[in-house]
Amino acid sequence: MSRPxxxxxxxxxxxxxxxxxxLLWVFVLVFLLWGLPAVMVxxxxxxxxxxxxxSHLDRRA
Known part of the structure; x- marks a missing residue:
């Protein structure tokens, strides 16, 4: 039974x-726990x- x-x-x-x-709340959490250098890393x-x-996806295409 196939349906369209x-x-x-x-x-x-x-x-x-x-x-x-x-991503934003993770950055805020990292900032609150370890500061701006950790967010930058x-x-x-x-x-x-x-x-x-x-680059991997470009090579596959």
């Missing part, structure tokens, strides 16, 4: 907003990870 494929809503914007909110690590992911 129905289009679904695009939740990309919602997902990106929630990722931003989660975390940001650099996340940026390096995102850059590695981007």
């Amino acid at each position: 494929v129905q289009p679904v809503q695009d939740y990309t914007t919602t997902c990106l907003i929630m990722a931003f909110v989660n 975390l940001a650099v690590i996340l940026n390096a990870g995102i850059d590695r992911l981007r």
Whole structure:
């Protein structure tokens, strides 16, 4: 019994907003616990990870 494929809503914007909110509260928590230098280190690590992911995805395409 196959049903026709129905289009679904695009939740990309919602997902990106929630990722931003989660990242923001994590940065605030790290800032409150260990200060600005720890937030900066975390940001650099996340940026390096995102850059590695981007280069990996570019090589696959």
